[in-house]
Amino acid sequence: MGSSNTLSSPFGIMSDGTKWNDMFFVVHPGIRGIIDHIDGALRLDPGKLAASRTVLRDYGNMLGATLIFVLDEQRMRMEEDGERGEWGVMMGFGPGFTVETMVLHAVASNLHSKN
Structure with missing residues (x-):
């Protein structure tokens, strides 16, 4: 079974x-090879894993805390680009x-809205 099928079965949203x-x-x-493998296995568009690549380049592998940095980087990118991705992995x-x-x-961020 391919990586895409293995991942999509638990994701009801894929249906x-x-x-x-x-x-x-x-x-x-964790290492560049992991990101490259996921990128290739899911045939992602260029830039889909840019937040992960940026954090790896700028900070390296910080174990569990790395995900929080990637999540924040992805949030900032989505806000800057006006991207409205509803579902994520x-x-x-x-x-x-x-x-x-x-x-x-994802829900709309109102952190920067003016009252």
Whole structure:
């Protein structure tokens, strides 16, 4: 079974026609090879994992805290680009190559709105 099929079965949202490239990604960038593999296996558009690549380049692997940095980088990119990605995927990797994956649902940010 391919990586795409393995991941899509737990994602009920995939049954509504959502494609991997319609979603935003927050991926723990332990090493570049992990990001490259996910990119290739899901056939993601260029730049889909840019937040993960930026955090890896700027900070390296900070273990569990890395995901929070990637999440913040992705949030900033979405705000700057006016992107309205509703659904996303967060992937974390741990010792012994354990994998944790969750579905994210984004809501509009009102942190910068004026009262």
